[in-house]
Amino acid sequence: MNYLENNESKYRRAKERIEAIKGFYMNLLAYCIVIPFLAFINYNTTNFPWAVFPALGWGLGLAGHGLGAFGYHPIFGKNWEQRKMNELMNDNNF
Numbered sequence: 001m002n003y004l005e006n007n008e009s010k011y012r013r014a015k016e017r018i019e020a021i022k023g024f025y026m027n028l029l030a031y032c033i034v035i036p037f038l039a040f041i042n043y044n045t046t047n048f049p050w051a052v053f054p055a056l057g058w059g060l061g062l063a064g065h066g067l068g069a070f071g072y073h074p075i076f077g078k079n080w081e082q083r084k085m086n087e088l089m090n091d092n093n094f
Contacts, residue, residue: 023069031059
């Protein structure tokens with residue numbers, strides 16, 4: 001891999017990471033707007049706290065999105081995808 005290809009690869013990965021982080025922040029913003037709105041509706045309509053369920057479900061998804069966007073992969077570890085790609089590229093039977 002020459003210098004230009006290496007820089008293009010780094011640029012592409014950096015751009016993908018920036019898009020993932022931007023997506024996370026947009027998801028976080030939506031969460032911060034929608035969940036209080038649901039809580040307001042819940043408070044004014046019924047005594048059962050149903051707004052907790054979407055808050056927890058979306059919150060867990062948001063946490064996973066954040067972990068992925070900022071590069072923390074507790075299951076696969078750091079650079080798992082790159083190691084797997086190298087392994088498959090070097091496999092003659094693939």
